[in-house]
Amino acid sequence: MLRLLKDTLVSQVVTLWKVFLHAFDKTDTVEYPDVKPQMFSRWRGRIILSRDPDGEERCVACNLCAVACPVDCIALQKAEDEEGRWYPEFFRINFSRCIMCGFCEEACPTHAIQLTPDFEMAEYVRQDMVWEKEDLLINGTGKYHDYNFYRIAGKKIGGKDKGEARNEAVPVNVRSLLP
Amino acid sequence: MRFEVGSALSIGAILFTVIIVAAMLIWVERRLLGLWQERLGPNRVGPFGLLQVVADMIKIFAKEDWVPPFADRFSFLLAPPIIMVVILMSFSVIPFAPGVGVIDSDIGVLFVLAMASLGAYSVMLGGLSSNNKYALLGSLRAAAQMVSYEVFMGISLLGVVALAGTFNLREIVLSQADGWYILPQCVGFVIFLIAGVAESHRLPFDIPEAEQEIVAGYHTEYSGMKFGMFFVGEYLGVVLVSSLIVVLFFGGWLGPAFLPPIVCFVLKASVFVAFFVLLRAAIPRPRYDQLMNYGWLFLLPLSLLNLLLTGAFVLWQEGM
Numbered sequence: 389m390l391r392l393l394k395d396t397l398v399s400q401v402v403t404l405w406k407v408f409l410h411a412f413d414k415t416d417t418v419e420y421p422d423v424k425p426q427m428f429s430r431w432r433g434r435i436i437l438s439r440d441p442d443g444e445e446r447c448v449a450c451n452l453c454a455v456a457c458p459v460d461c462i463a464l465q466k467a468e469d470e471e472g473r474w475y476p477e478f479f480r481i482n483f484s485r486c487i488m489c490g491f492c493e494e495a496c497p498t499h500a501i502q503l504t505p506d507f508e509m510a511e512y513v514r515q516d517m518v519w520e521k522e523d524l525l526i527n528g529t530g531k532y533h534d535y536n537f538y539r540i541a542g543k544k545i546g547g548k549d550k551g552e553a554r555n556e557a558v559p560v561n562v563r564s565l566l567p
Numbered sequence: 568m569r570f571e572v573g574s575a576l577s578i579g580a581i582l583f584t585v586i587i588v589a590a591m592l593i594w595v596e597r598r599l600l601g602l603w604q605e606r607l608g609p610n611r612v613g614p615f616g617l618l619q620v621v622a623d624m625i626k627i628f629a630k631e632d633w634v635p636p637f638a639d640r641f642s643f644l645l646a647p648p649i650i651m652v653v654i655l656m657s658f659s660v661i662p663f664a665p666g667v668g669v670i671d672s673d674i675g676v677l678f679v680l681a682m683a684s685l686g687a688y689s690v691m692l693g694g695l696s697s698n699n700k701y702a703l704l705g706s707l708r709a710a711a712q713m714v715s716y717e718v719f720m721g722i723s724l725l726g727v728v729a730l731a732g733t734f735n736l737r738e739i740v741l742s743q744a745d746g747w748y749i750l751p752q753c754v755g756f757v758i759f760l761i762a763g764v765a766e767s768h769r770l771p772f773d774i775p776e777a778e779q780e781i782v783a784g785y786h787t788e789y790s791g792m793k794f795g796m797f798f799v800g801e802y803l804g805v806v807l808v809s810s811l812i813v814v815l816f817f818g819g820w821l822g823p824a825f826l827p828p829i830v831c832f833v834l835k836a837s838v839f840v841a842f843f844v845l846l847r848a849a850i851p852r853p854r855y856d857q858l859m860n861y862g863w864l865f866l867l868p869l870s871l872l873n874l875l876l877t878g879a880f881v882l883w884q885e886g887m
Contacts, residue, residue: 397757400849400850404849404850406849407845407848407849408849410602410604410605411602413605414605415601415605415606415607416606417606417607
C-alpha cells in the first residue's frame with residue numbers, strides 16, 4: 389500500500405513541482421520574423437552563380453551539376469563565345485524541386501555554383517520558384533575570392549595560349565630531338 | 568430586473584460567461600503549456616494572441632459539415648450536443664456568489680453526479696455510431712473509465728455532504744464559513760480531483776482519445792463544429808470540475824472582505840484550471856490496466872475509508 393502510494397502519488401507530485409518550476413525559466417523560442425536567426429556561413433541555402441575576379445561568369449556549362457543533381461532541378465545549355473570560352477546560354481534552377489543537398493557545389497569544377505546561407509525563398513506563385521541565369525548570377529566571387537578557372541586551366545582561349553596559364557610549363561615539343 | 572438566483576439576467580450571464588470562458592481556455596491552455604515547456608505558445612493573433620480563439624472558431628465553422636456514409640446518422644449527430652447540454656445543465660446548480668446562480672436545488676450534488684453519468688452517453692454514442700474500430704475502442708475505454716471513476720467520485724463527495732448535512736451546494740458553501748472542507752476532507756479532495764480529471768477525460772487520463780494509440784478515440788470521425796462541441800465540452804468539463812472543487816472544498820465565494828465574492832470564486836477556480844493544464848504538461852498517460860487497477864484497488868478503498876472515518880467523526884460529534 390505504501391509503496392503503491394509512493395509510486396503513484398508522491399512521484400507524480402514531484403513531477404508536477406519540477407514542471408511548475410519551468411515557469412520561471414527563459415523561453416527557448418526565437419520569434420523568427422521579428423528576430424532573424426544567426427545562420428552559419430556554410431549553411432546550404434539559396435543557390436547562386438558566382439563570377440571570377442575579373443567579373444566574368446565562372447560557369448563553363450560543363451553540365452556536371454545537372455548530372456549530380458539528385459532531383460534534376462538544374463537545366464542549362466552550353467554556348468561558346470568568339471574567344472573559345474564556354475558559357476551557359478541559359479541556366480535554370482527549379483527551386484520548387486531543389487532539396488539544397490549541395491551536390492552541385494561539390495561537383496562544380498570552377499567554383500561557379502555555390503550555396504548561400506539565405507533560406508527565405510517562399511513565393512506565392514509556383515512559377516516564381518524557377519530562377520533563370522539573370523536571377524542566379526551575383527556580382528562577387530562568393531566563397532573563393534581569387535580563383536579564376538581560365539587562368540589556371542590549360543585550355544587555350546583568345547588572349548591566352550597553351551602554356552600561359554598560372555603554374556603551367558610551356559608544352560613540350562615532342563618532335564624536337566633536343567633533350 | 569434584479570440580479571438574483573434564477574432571474575433571466577443571472578441565467579443569461581452565467582450561460583454566456585461559461586461558454587466564453589470555455590472557449591478562451593483553448594488559448595489559456597496553449598499559453599500555459601508553452602510557459603511550462605519553455606516556449607511561447609500562440610502570440611500572433613491580436614494582443615498576446617488573445618484572438619487565436621476567434622481564428623480557431625472561424626476555421627472550425629468554415630469546415631465542411633460531413634457525416635461519414637458508413638456512420639449511423641442519427642446517433643452520430645446526437646452525440647456531440649449531449650456533452651455540451653449535460654455539462655451546461657450541471658452549471659445550473661453551481662452557486663457562483665450570493666445571488667448568482669440558476670437554481671438552489673436541494674439535490675445539487677446528486678444532480679451534478681447524475682449529469683456526469685449522462686455525459687458518458689455522449690462518448691459512447693459518438694464512438695459506436697462512427698462505425699470505426701478506433702472510435703469503438705475509444706468509446707469502450709471511455710465507458711469503462713467514466714463508469715469506474717464515477718463510483719468513487721460520488722463516494723469522495725459524501726464526506727463533505729456528511730459534514731455539511733445537506734446536498735444543497737449553496738448551503739455547503741455557507742457551512743464552510745468557519746473553515747473550508749479542504750482540511751478535514753483532504754483525502755476526499757485528492758480523490759475527487761483525480762476522479763474529476765478522469766471524468767473530463769483530460770490528460771493524464773485521456774485514454775479514450777489517446778492519439779498515439781487510437782488516432783483520436785471516440786471523435787476520430789468527427790469534424791467541423793461537431794468536433795468543436797466535443798472540444799468545447801471538454802473545456803466546459805474542466806471549468807465545471809474546477810468550480811465544483813472550489814464550491815465543495817475551498818469555500819466557494821467566501822474569502823477576504825475586500826474582494827467581491829464573484830472575484831474570489833473566479834480566482835480560486837482559475838487556480839484549479841491552471842492546475843489541470845499543469846497536469847497535462849507534466850504527467851504521462853498511464854496504461855489502461857494501470858488506470859483500472861489504480862481506480863478499483865486503491866482509490867475506491869481509500870474513499871470508502873475516508874467516508875467511514877468522516878461518518879464516525881460526525882456521529883461522535885453529535886453524541887457529545
